[in-house]
Amino acid sequence: MKFSSMLKVVVASTMLIAGAAQAENKWETIRIGTEGAYKPWNFTDASGTVIGFEIDLANSLCARMNAKCEIVAQDWDGIIPALNGGKYDAIMAGMNITDNRLKAIDFSRPYAISTASFGVPKDSPLAALAGTGKNLNLESDAEEVKKVIEEWKPLLEGKTIGFQGGTIIDEFFEAYLKDVFVLRGYKTTEQHDLDLAAGRIDAIFAAQAALTSTFKRPEFSDFVIAGAGIYGDIMGRGIAVGLRKTDPDLKAKFDEAIQSAVEDGTIEQLSQKWFGLSMTPKQ
């Protein structure tokens, strides 16, 4: 055999092996990026393991897709760049579908809905914020949202409000409550919880699920949720799996798995277990 033909054989067989390995490996293992600091969606327990609603759900979804799940922790700031950079294949981090994010990544169908409210000290005048206990959709309840927010403004005037920076809350404040209060952006929700307890800030604005879980802890017994729960439009069309635009096959797999998890009540059961409330999206 001449050297050049030998080379051809070697190259061809290498390509064949590589190709076969790739086809076989395609979504046999799915690496899922999560924040690990967003209780109870995903958080790190005392032993350093990431647990939470999304970890349980990820395992259930992966089982439905006949794949192995690998959880990768990643700071919120870099969570989308790291997906596009290939550090993992999917994001499950309490992330809402928004237009801005859709420019960078794709989303599966929603696996949960999430509303956001203020968290305030019980004895603060802010506890009287309008709409407590009600959920308002920025799109379909636009009129009522406007009314409620006008009622909020005098109470919130000049206060310092903590929130997790770089989230949809940024966009919401920008669009509806610009320059009403002093903003303080935190890296994680745990950090603004600490500062709320310390009295450094007057209120926090966060997802109700996160607030509910935080305020269950004894050191937060003097805090309550105040104001209407906000969702829809820029506040998110539902919590979904974030995926690279180049992986439509993975999106199809996730869509199907989520659909079946909604239908057989797995999501409802996990939602009750972790949040104590129903976060199941409509069929």
Add this chain to the structure above:
Amino acid sequence: MDMSYMVDVFLELLSGVPLTIQLVATSTAAGMILGLLLAFMRMSSSAAVRLFAQTYIFVFRGTPLLVQIFLIYYGLGQFHHTLQDIGLWWFFREPYWCAILALTLNTTAYTGEIFRGGLQSVPFPMIEAGRAFGMSRFVLFRRIVFPIALRQALPAYSNEIILMIKATSLASIVTMMEITGLAYKLISETFRAVEVFVCAAAIYLVLTFVITRVVQGLEWWLSPHLRRDPKWMMRRDGDRHYAKSQAASSGGL
């Protein structure tokens, strides 16, 4: 890379520069004074004072600045009732002051060691010569020891200032929107990490460039004996050139 987007990012990040400069200027200025004090404590004849200084340096050099900022801000925040009682809460309530405190305490430890090195490198014969002239301890320090010590310490100290400029990026974890804090915010809006961080890096580069030039100028001013260009010695009329350069520079001092 999209150039018009880069320009927008650059302009937005520039709005964080004043805060970065404030953090660096306040904490290095305070750190310089405290560091000098610490250097003297470190060389004190009292064993207790020496031990205190050594322990301080050990603790603040031995732990990450990130951990120090966290402990001072979130850690002390949990003792807000006590701090309120002793009237210090107004200070610890503000992320700005907590960031400055953490940066100052940290740089003091490094600066103390740098200054100690500088002070101990002053040749003893020079001190002896000063004493022979009948200089008091203060005059000796002001005229001989300090300028020479500062000159020796400057290269290492300029490193410390540069490290401080970069360390301010950690203030973003206590909600300070300096250059890095703004960069994170922009990335989370557009997810274009490369463009944003390239711009942020460029701004830090300019800041450190200015600082290195300033320190270089200071070093030049303090080292007249090193200003003679060695090339002149090779020239036949080198002596004349040297005399001229000396005449020109003596006006400056």
